[in-house]
Amino acid sequence: MTYAVSDLDAVSCIRVEGGGAARGALRVPGDKSISHRALLLAALAHGTSILEGLSRGQDVTCTRHAVERFGVEVVEDGQGRLLVTGPLRHEPDDVLDHGNAGTGIRLTAGVCAGIDGLSVLTGDEYLRRRPMDRIAVPLREMGARVDGREGGRLAPLVVRGGGLHAITYAPAQASAQVKSAILLAGLSAEGRTVVEEVHPTRRHTEEMLEQFGGRVAVQDTRVSVERSDLAATTVHVPGDPSQAAFWAVAAAISDGGEVTVHDLYPGFGRSDFVGVLQRMGADVDFDQAGGTLTVRASRLQAVELGAEDIPGIVDEVPVLAIAAALAHGTTVISGAAELRAKESDRISYTCAMLRAFGVKVSELEDGMVIEGGGQLHAARVDSHGDHRLAMAAAVAASCATSGTTTINRWESVATSYPAFAADLMRLTGVSVTADAEQQA
Numbered sequence: 061m062t063y064a065v066s067d068l069d070a071v072s073c074i075r076v077e078g079g080g081a082a083r084g085a086l087r088v089p090g091d092k093s094i095s096h097r098a099l100l101l102a103a104l105a106h107g108t109s110i111l112e113g114l115s116r117g118q119d120v121t122c123t124r125h126a127v128e129r130f131g132v133e134v135v136e137d138g139q140g141r142l143l144v145t146g147p148l149r150h151e152p153d154d155v156l157d158h159g160n161a162g163t164g165i166r167l168t169a170g171v172c173a174g175i176d177g178l179s180v181l182t183g184d185e186y187l188r189r190r191p192m193d194r195i196a197v198p199l200r201e202m203g204a205r206v207d208g209r210e211g212g213r214l215a216p217l218v219v220r221g222g223g224l225h226a227i228t229y230a231p232a233q234a235s236a237q238v239k240s241a242i243l244l245a246g247l248s249a250e251g252r253t254v255v256e257e258v259h260p261t262r263r264h265t266e267e268m269l270e271q272f273g274g275r276v277a278v279q280d281t282r283v284s285v286e287r288s289d290l291a292a293t294t295v296h297v298p299g300d301p302s303q304a305a306f307w308a309v310a311a312a313i314s315d316g317g318e319v320t321v322h323d324l325y326p327g328f329g330r331s332d333f334v335g336v337l338q339r340m341g342a343d344v345d346f347d348q349a350g351g352t353l354t355v356r357a358s359r360l361q362a363v364e365l366g367a368e369d370i371p372g373i374v375d376e377v378p379v380l381a382i383a384a385a386l387a388h389g390t391t392v393i394s395g396a397a398e399l400r401a402k403e404s405d406r407i408s409y410t411c412a413m414l415r416a417f418g419v420k421v422s423e424l425e426d427g428m429v430i431e432g433g434g435q436l437h438a439a440r441v442d443s444h445g446d447h448r449l450a451m452a453a454a455v456a457a458s459c460a461t462s463g464t465t466t467i468n469r470w471e472s473v474a475t476s477y478p479a480f481a482a483d484l485m486r487l488t489g490v491s492v493t494a495d496a497e498q499q500a
């Protein structure tokens with residue numbers, strides 16, 4: 061059976077065949093991190109915010125539905141924009157289902173902690189296995205009641221919010237989600253809430269709070285917020301650098317490759333993968349302020365990545381590992397234990413994916429060692445429900461020696477990049493079809 065391109069987003073197993081150099085120009089989906097925050101802050105703000113360019117992936121759709129459960133009106137204006145009228149009116153009228161979205165559930169829990177009332181937050185089988193104690197502990201310290209299952213894997217999460225006081229908190233992990241949950245709760249807490257980070261992480265919450273009129277201050281790794289009344293505004297959501305990383309690597313590793321991505325988020329903490337590719341010797345033109353990135357094929361060298369590097373490339377490691385597999389020399393990635401707490405155990409499953417493509421790799425507790433310089437051989441791989449592993453595998457498949465690669469649990473891609481297969485076919489010339497046997 062032949063599937064139309066749009067149907068490929070939903071199939072559970074795809075076959076990738078043929079293909080060549082990745083060439084072309086594109087705009088990737090609206091940034092996922094910014095989209096979640098735009099919806100939540102618009103929901104907290106007085107008046108009607110106009111949000112344009114939001115991610116259309118399932119993760120952000122879940123946040124949209126969550127916001128509606130608080131009595132916030134969300135309307136499509138027919139020109140691709142969402143009109144969101146806040147502030148939120150009441151506790152959610154039903155369970156908030158965040159699907160696969162760690163950012164969605166953690167940031168929304170921060171909002172729930174700040175409002176009088178009861179919220180129940182849950183997600184899919186993968187999200188319910190992820191650690192939530194990292195937000196539950198500080199939110200409890202601020203005065204919210206947060207409950208869930210034993211062992212820190214708390215979702216379904218029950219939050220009874222209201223009556224918060226400010227805290228000064230230093231999360232153990234470098235995590236923008238934890239920082240943001242605390243800051244969002246801090247918007248309604250008595251006093252000045254301070255978060256001290258181990259390493260600086262993406263600053264979307266801080267930047268957007270400022271845009272919505274929040275009283276926020278940033279000093280290197282110290283961020284603080286005071287009780288604030290937010291005012292509606294217009295948000296243009298730029299393209300997602302983490303999605304651009306797939307095309308950057310695809311161009312860098314394919315003979316004759318050249319891809320340009322436009323309208324990328326230009327701010328702090330999201331484009332570090334470009335620097336990593338440059339350290340590997342990639343041929344890159346990057347106008348960061350203008351949001352335009354061009355990457356061309358070149359001979360890549362191995363690289364060493366440690367704890368300082370990881371917060372800036374936390375979502376790009378699986379696809380950078382593909383580049384490392386084709387680079388000359390041995391790449392060592394360490395200080396990356398947080399990757400085990402992502403949509404999947406990204407250390408273990410990135411290693412498994414590389415091995416399936418014929419790469420020699422050893423797994424470390426906090427990273428991996430990749431022997432580069434070989435070829436990628438068509439393989440059977442499993443995304444383990446992790447969209448970034450699925451997309452990294454598809455990039456590898458487009459450069460693999462002849463044969464057919466099958467990627468199982470492909471449907472996870474719809475959480476963040478619904479048109480990925482279409483873009484892959486257009487840029488690399490591969491054929492992507494549903495694996496009829498697996499579908500049956």
Ligand code: S3P
Nearest residue numbers: 093163234235236237238374375
């Ligand atoms: C995100 C922060 C990162 C990242 C995730 C999005 C955000 O997670 O991996 O995809 O939007 O704040 P951590 O906060 O767990 O590092």
